[in-house]
Amino acid sequence: MSSADHVVPSPAARVLRSSPALVAVLLLTSLLSLPAAAQAVGTLRGIVIDANGAPVPGATVTVAGGGPPVSTDRGGLFTMKLKPGSYQVTAARKGYAPESLKGVEIRAGGVKDVSLLLMPAR
DSSP states (O other): OOTTTOOOOOHHHHHHHHOHHHHHHHHHHHHHHHHHHHTTSEEEEEEEEETTSOBOTTOEEEETTSOSOEEOOTTSEEEEEEOSEEEEEEEEOTTEEOEEEEEEEEOTTOEEEEEEEEEEOO
């Protein structure tokens, strides 16, 4: 066998190979942290409607301190993932007065449903 055929394992590889218990602990720790990481956010979902109760597609929904705005779909629906906390949610669309909800509470792993009513702009 030539020296080019001989691969020297890294120190980390030697430790992992010599300690199956350490590998098991590392694997278990990483698997247990997945549910906690998945629940580090909550879901805000809602609908934007007009004075007649019709959905408002293409409305922009913003959450102060909650990341980039989203647009409502054809049914006036939207969904956002947010860190736990209290937020102000605002919906706006051309031809309508903006509407805001204050104190919208998002809990880790929870779902908060909201409705925003847009009235015609004056």
